[in-house]
Amino acid sequence: MASAVVQSLSLPSRRDVEQKTTKKSGKETPALLERHVKHPLQHRWALWFYKNDKSKTWQENLSLITKFDTVEDFWALYNNIQVASKLSSGCDYSVFKDGIEPMWEDPQNKCGGRWLITLSKQQRHTELDRFWLETLLCIIGEGFDVYSRDVCGAVINVRAKGDKIAIWTTNAENREAVTYIGRKYKEGLGLPMKIIIGYQAHADTATKSNSITKNKFVV
Ligand code: MGP
Numbered sequence: 001m002a003s004a005v006v007q008s009l010s011l012p013s014r015r016d017v018e019q020k021t022t023k024k025s026g027k028e029t030p031a032l033l034e035r036h037v038k039h040p041l042q043h044r045w046a047l048w049f050y051k052n053d054k055s056k057t058w059q060e061n062l063s064l065i066t067k068f069d070t071v072e073d074f075w076a077l078y079n080n081i082q083v084a085s086k087l088s089s090g091c092d093y094s095v096f097k098d099g100i101e102p103m104w105e106d107p108q109n110k111c112g113g114r115w116l117i118t119l120s121k122q123q124r125h126t127e128l129d130r131f132w133l134e135t136l137l138c139i140i141g142e143g144f145d146v147y148s149r150d151v152c153g154a155v156i157n158v159r160a161k162g163d164k165i166a167i168w169t170t171n172a173e174n175r176e177a178v179t180y181i182g183r184k185y186k187e188g189l190g191l192p193m194k195i196i197i198g199y200q201a202h203a204d205t206a207t208k209s210n211s212i213t214k215n216k217f218v219v
Contacts (some may be wrong), residue, residue, distance in 0.1 A: 021116075038070035041140050043140075045067065047095050048064055050094070051063050062102065080145065092157050094156075095136055096154075100126075100153060106151075110202065111171055111172060112152060112171055113199055113203075113205075114140070114166035114168045115185055115202050116166045116197065117164065134189055138167070139151050150177040151167060152170050154166065175217070178215055178216075181219040
């Protein structure tokens with residue numbers, strides 16, 4: 001799994017590097033220099049934060065925190081921000097490919113949709129942080145093979161009524177990509193077969209009249 005690659009790269013072992021290093025001339029050999037080289041991700045990603053301030057519009061409540069494009073910078077960021085389960089209700093994190101804003105209106109999102117994981121209140125303490133980290137590793141590690149190109153980003157909504165995590169993709173009509181991503185995602189989270197997850201088009205979510213949006217696909 002590509003996410004496992006990102007995970008393993010989080011711990012560049014000093015011993016591994018030193019074993020590869022042969023000191024002949026007293027100068028740093030290429031293997032030692034390797035220790036200073038960061039491992040690039042396929043894409044640059046942006047972390048956004050949403051804080052629910054009722055005096056502002058939805059878009060005004062959204063702020064860009066930072067961008068990263070290496071495995072090391074991802075872990076440095078992840079290890080220095082609040083875990084999702086400790087955020088106040090009403091907050092979101094979004095991680096999107098650089099250049100795509102985490103909103104339905106972005107040209108890359110407007111014809112797309114999301115694989116939605118809805119969690120029970122209890123799961124905030126048992127599953128939320130693990131699911132969110134696995135989601136991030138799936139997207140930044142290009143865990144959906146060629147269909148990773150359809151991925152726009154991922155969002156976590158921390159809500160009193162029940163938290164949500166979603167992977168957003170660019171084209172809700174692209175059945176092959178959407179279902180491939182859904183199956184792999186479910187597998188990555190380790191969800192049992194009997195748990196059904198749904199994919200919803202943003203156009204339907206944005207125009208829903210009640211709290212239920214119809215699923216376009218399920219896996
Ligand atoms: P939400 O934050 O995605 O979910 O959407 P929440 O809070 O669980 O609410 P629910 O409606 O899913 O039960 C809450 C509201 O935020 C939406 O109804 C919109 O008003 C606004 N909103 C959310 N998103 C993702 C967008 C967006 O992409 N664009 C705009 N303009 N508004 C959005």
